[in-house]
Amino acid sequence: MREQLRALVKLSEIDARARGVDDQLKGIPAELEERRGAVRALESLVSRQTAAIVEAEKLVGQQDADLASRNDLLGKSKAKGAKARTMRESDAAERELESIRKSIKDGEAEKERLRERVSATRSALDAPEMALEEQRSDLEKAEVAATARLEALRAERQEILVGRGEWSSQIAKDHLRLYDRLRTKLSPAVVEATAETCLGCRMKIPPQRFLELQRCNTLMQCSFCNRIIYHRDLMQD
Ligand SMILES: [Zn+2]
Structure with a gap:
């Protein structure tokens, strides 16, 4: 009985150590996955914000084209006013000019709002972009370190298990x-x-x-x- 029990103690020591290594082996991929998840979340935030900037810049471009055509219209309207022969024609031309000027002013204000939005979104993107870069590089380092650590742990596990069969055969x-x-x-x-x-x-x-x-x-x-x-x-x- 004594010898059997001794062999059981040895076996149990070996298994407890191997189990400790197994826990570490399981913990490493879990930790990496957590890091990957954080990087993915940041990537999606940055890409959503970048798309919002592109969209707002497109609107600024449209606003520019719109303003150019209203300025064109303003020029034509001025020329028409200069040719007005009656009071009525002159009043009508003045009203038209006024309405074009107002639409230009509104358009410029709108453009300014869009520009502010672009610049605010851009500066709000600085921090997440920096964090993303940092986390990506950390992840890369962690992945390299994990590969080495996993290899070392697997080797350690094998070493621990050497002789296990011999003990168990005595029980x-x-x-x-x-x-x-x-x-x-x-x-x-x-x-x-x-x-x-x-x-x-x-x-x-x-x-x-x-x-x-x-x-x-x-x-x-x-x-x-x-x-x-x-x-x-x-x-x-
Ligand atoms: Zn007990």
Whole structure:
């Protein structure tokens, strides 16, 4: 029993270490994905704002063309006014001029508003653009670092698992089955018990059971957390 239990302790140590590495292996892609998500969100913000600027600039261009044609009209209207022969004709020409001048003034005000919008959107874009650039470069560095880290962790994991087969071959099948069942939920699945306490869950072990544990004649589990327990003397020669 003693040897089997020792092998179980070794196996459990190996698995707990491998599990620690597995957690890190899982954490790295998750962290990268979070960074990628942040970059995508910024990219979409910047592209929406850029499209808004392009749209507003197009409107400024249209306004320019519109103003040119109104100025054209103003010139023609002035020429017509100069040729007016009666008071009525002259009044009509004056009214026409007035209305064209007003439409030019309105158009210029509108153009100014559009220009302000363009410039405000542009300056509001500075911060997100800078953040995007920074986050992209950080992401790139993180991706390179992650590749190296993943490789190192995989190598570490393999190294940890060396000898696992040898330990598990020393354990009786039913004990191994119990252990395998426990380790899916508990890490570590095998723990020491000292001072009549299970170090897995910190619950007290009744004195009678603790004596039994010390004798090491059977495989024992903590009655609270179900972990396989052993007395510290087991690992000392
Ligand atoms: Zn326990």
